[in-house]
Amino acid sequence: DVKVTQSSRYLVKRTGEKVFLECVQDMDHENMFWYRQDPGLGLRLIYFSYDVKMKEKGDIPEGYSVSREKKERFSLILESASTNQTSMYLCASSYPQGVAGELFFGEGSRLTVL
């Protein structure tokens, strides 16, 4: 079974803090994604990566950055957390590169920014 692991299930941070959300997948997938899930808005793509050190902006990249130094790990960074970034964050991976296919999701990280 594909396993996508997100480092923290629940986080509480203060406005202005730097936040790191880590995601690791164990199936050698080329593609990795960060989505944000909010009630009534569905899943919105923040950033994605189709190769090591490659990154592409999704639909809502403002206020976020990402890092992919190794194939199995994709990190989402909030440089200066704000209350409107309180949300559920979902990491996902897929394969092969260049072909639309099944997304395998992590369990999610629920971030609260006070």
Added chain:
Amino acid sequence: GENVEQHPSTLSVQEGDSAVIKCTYSDSASNYFPWYKQELGKRPQLIIDIRSNVGEKKDQRIAVTLNKTAKHFSLHITETQPEDSAVYFCAASETGTASKLTFGTGTRLQVTL
């Protein structure tokens, strides 16, 4: 970019009835249309998908239909059961260097006894 609209936002059916969820998309280049189910507190999981060279696909009680001309696709669940209660998301993607899925806003399906 792609825009996916999904209706209805909530749907309540009696056990044994059918449920239909509809989606429209904007980008005519999209050619992959999956459906994900998310049970309460769980991660979304793929339940069925269809590619643009196929008009209909069925897997037991679940079927998806695609109308590329009208840019519509739908999920049909027959003989609904309580375990079908969940949030369902449609999505659309163009195949490219990085396959990027755009999701609809979700439909909360409640199957009542």
